[in-house]
Amino acid sequence: MTAISEQAVAKFVEGIRAPEEARRTHARSYLDTLTKPLGSLGRLEDLAAQIAAIRPEFPTLPLSKAVYVFAADHGVTAEGVSAYPSAVTQQMVFNFLNGGAAVSVLSRAHDVELHVVDVGVDADFADDTGLLHRKVCRGTRNMLHVRAMTDEQLARALEVGAELAEDAAVAGHTLLAVGEMGIGNTTSASAITSALTGSPAALATGRGTGLDAEAHRRKIAMVGAILQKHFLVKGSPSPLRILSCVGGLEIAAITGMVLVAARHRIAIVIDGFISTAAAALAVALCPDVRGYLIAGHRSEEPGHQLLLDYLGLTPVLTLEMRLGEGSGAVLAMPIIESAIALYSQMATFASAGVNEASA
Numbered sequence: 161m162t163a164i165s166e167q168a169v170a171k172f173v174e175g176i177r178a179p180e181e182a183r184r185t186h187a188r189s190y191l192d193t194l195t196k197p198l199g200s201l202g203r204l205e206d207l208a209a210q211i212a213a214i215r216p217e218f219p220t221l222p223l224s225k226a227v228y229v230f231a232a233d234h235g236v237t238a239e240g241v242s243a244y245p246s247a248v249t250q251q252m253v254f255n256f257l258n259g260g261a262a263v264s265v266l267s268r269a270h271d272v273e274l275h276v277v278d279v280g281v282d283a284d285f286a287d288d289t290g291l292l293h294r295k296v297c298r299g300t301r302n303m304l305h306v307r308a309m310t311d312e313q314l315a316r317a318l319e320v321g322a323e324l325a326e327d328a329a330v331a332g333h334t335l336l337a338v339g340e341m342g343i344g345n346t347t348s349a350s351a352i353t354s355a356l357t358g359s360p361a362a363l364a365t366g367r368g369t370g371l372d373a374e375a376h377r378r379k380i381a382m383v384g385a386i387l388q389k390h391f392l393v394k395g396s397p398s399p400l401r402i403l404s405c406v407g408g409l410e411i412a413a414i415t416g417m418v419l420v421a422a423r424h425r426i427a428i429v430i431d432g433f434i435s436t437a438a439a440a441l442a443v444a445l446c447p448d449v450r451g452y453l454i455a456g457h458r459s460e461e462p463g464h465q466l467l468l469d470y471l472g473l474t475p476v477l478t479l480e481m482r483l484g485e486g487s488g489a490v491l492a493m494p495i496i497e498s499a500i501a502l503y504s505q506m507a508t509f510a511s512a513g514v515n516e517a518s519a
């Protein structure tokens with residue numbers, strides 16, 4: 161059933177190697193020689209050591225940074241799972257391109273190249289907007305009744321992300337962020353979270369863009385029904401089955417991008433609930449990908465923490481955000497750059513003539 165997408169993924173996964181642990185250990189020892197009490201830079205030390213493990217050569221500043229925002233629509237919106245209408249997906253694509261969306265503002269503020277990708281929006285866009293036209297189809301089907309996408313659509317969506325990761329590597333980007341836009345996609349992310357982690361729908365399902373209590377209860381029941389429909393058979397479903405049954409085209413594209421970025425030894429900053437679901441599927445497909453991921457922030461969606469636990473990631477920021485678009489990932493980028501600056505520019509105890517601990 162998933163032969164085409166299995167072939168596509170096998171191609172991306174080939175050549176992925178976990179970050180180099182010897183370089184991480186060396187970086188940790190070097191951090192201990194810098195003029196600060198041992199470990200006092202906290203998570204910044206972890207980030208610097210992670211970058212050292214990922215990159216064959218420690219990067220120089222400024223980094224070349226890009227964010228890819230993948231947009232797509234969702235057939236399951238017919239079930240009233242979002243507080244907003246589907247048309248907002250297409251309207252927000254224009255907002256990204258016109259520079260007025262949160263991610264547009266943040267990427268300008270932090271010198272991050274913004275790429276907006278139509279991988280499955282239910283609308284036609286003109287050619288001259290700067291949009292990356294990679295439409296696989298006009299949105300997924302309603303996963304309450306049928307598989308969200310065919311195997312062929314899944315393979316194409318994975319390839320969209322994979323090819324853009326290749327482009328990013330050729331462009332010399334040293335730090336990538338992934339984001340998404342798709343009304344209804346928290347329903348997908350909740351179903352993915354339950355299918356991957358075994359958590360019940362009630363724990364993995366939140367209010368998304370802002371459902372009231374009653375609509376939230378209906379959404380939980382909907383996610384439960386979707387899981388029953390597709391994953392009734394005992395045992396864990398494969399990541400590709402999860403993607404084709406309950407995924408989104410933007411989610412699959414992010415999974416493809418994460419896999420190929422890892423193959424190119426590029427650190428990937430993931431954003432909120434939906435992009436983390438996509439990254440978790442990439443890790444389920446290839447566990448060596450995990451070391452390339454940096455969780456930009458922790459979203460208010462309850463399922464996000466379940467996924468961060470599943471991945472063993474600690475978010476850089478906790479700002480009570482739940483926007484998506486890659487906004488939290490872009491916000492974390494200056495922190496990551498600061499970690500790199502500290503590692504490469506701080507004086508050592510020896511060079512600055514500062515006494516080390518006596519005990």
Ligand SMILES: O=C(O)c1ccc[n+]([C@@H]2O[C@H](COP(=O)([O-])O)[C@@H](O)[C@H]2O)c1
Nearest residue numbers: 242342344346368369432433459483484
């Ligand atoms: O990033 C998050 O954690 C996040 C949490 C809630 C909502 N969103 C965004 O809101 C949209 C999905 O919400 P919903 O309610 O339509 O499923 C989609 O465009 C996401 O980018 C994003």
Ligand SMILES: Cc1cc2nc[nH]c2cc1C
Nearest residue numbers: 244248341369483484485
């Ligand atoms: C306005 C709006 C902006 C968004 N950005 C990401 N998801 C979104 C959902 C809505 C509704």
